[in-house]
Amino acid sequence: MDKFPWWVILIIILVVLVLYFVIPWNKINKKNKEKSDLVNDPKEFIDSEIDKKITEIKEDTRNKPMLGVYNWFGKKEALRLKTLVYVQPEEDCCELCRPFENQILSLEQYDKYYLTMSEAISKGYHHIGCKHIDIDYFAGVTNIADKHFSEEDQIKLHNKVLGLYKLENQIRNYKYEYDNVNSLPEIKLKIEELSDQIDAYCLENKLKRNIERENPNISDLDKFR
Known part of the structure; x- marks a missing residue:
């Protein structure tokens, strides 16, 4: 600090204060939270034309696959903060797995909104001989079809x-x-x-x-x- 004159230090402090009060940090944080909720909220969250546009799957050659292959196709879900799957129904499903069919499961260790895969397995899902397949689930994009059998x-x-x-x-x-x-x-x-x-x-x-x-x-x- 001895190498810098006092007026240089004062200018640096003033610049930091200006940046702090001028840049709308609250709006930026709010926007980031909205984007996070759009990807991770368990309910349908698409309320505006802007949100619909964000979740549309459009190929864009300008996108570089830096954060995963989904970015290459312009998928916002490449930035999702949690990994979700849903259980594809099987026509000869057993009683252990039947409660989990067409349900969304979280692959995270802990989740406040979804049942985790570990919890489902502890209740009998994916037992020995289980035929079920877990399909990637993207909130706002993936449509879970109804069962076609009773x-x-x-x-x-x-x-x-x-x-x-x-x-x-x-x-x-x-x-x-x-x-x-x-x-x-x-x-x-x-x-x-x-x-x-x-x-x-x-x-x-x-x-x-x-x-x-x-x-x-x-x-x-x-x-x-």
Whole structure:
């Protein structure tokens, strides 16, 4: 500080004070908050033509993908402050996952507005063999379609699939026994009978047979794919 004369220090202080009182910091902060709410608010937040214009997906070659690939296409959601997904419905959904279908989940560790993925998993979602897919959700852009099947239809189909899983488990056991324990003709006959039974079951219940799931060496996860 000894190197600067007192009048230079005084000028610097005056410049800082002028910048502080002249620049509308409150308006800037308010605008930034509005943009943040537009991206992260769980409700529909598009109230003005300006907001609609902000959320439109338009390709703009002037945008450089500095903050993610979405910027390249002019998506404001590239600047979102939290990661959200929604659960895509499955026609043969089980009772554990059914409450989360078409629901928005947050991938953040904590969230005041949405159920987090960790909380959903603790309640049974994404269990072993779960078929559900999580789709990226962008507030103001993503439209979640209604289910085209009822809960009753889901329960009926799920029970049919469980019946198929039971038959597949039986044929896997016989195949393992035939390959590794006793290659008896009786066991081979059982395998053939079960194979015919699975064909008939799939035909009756309009299910697709999956030969790969009948492999006795299949992993536990792939048994339910």
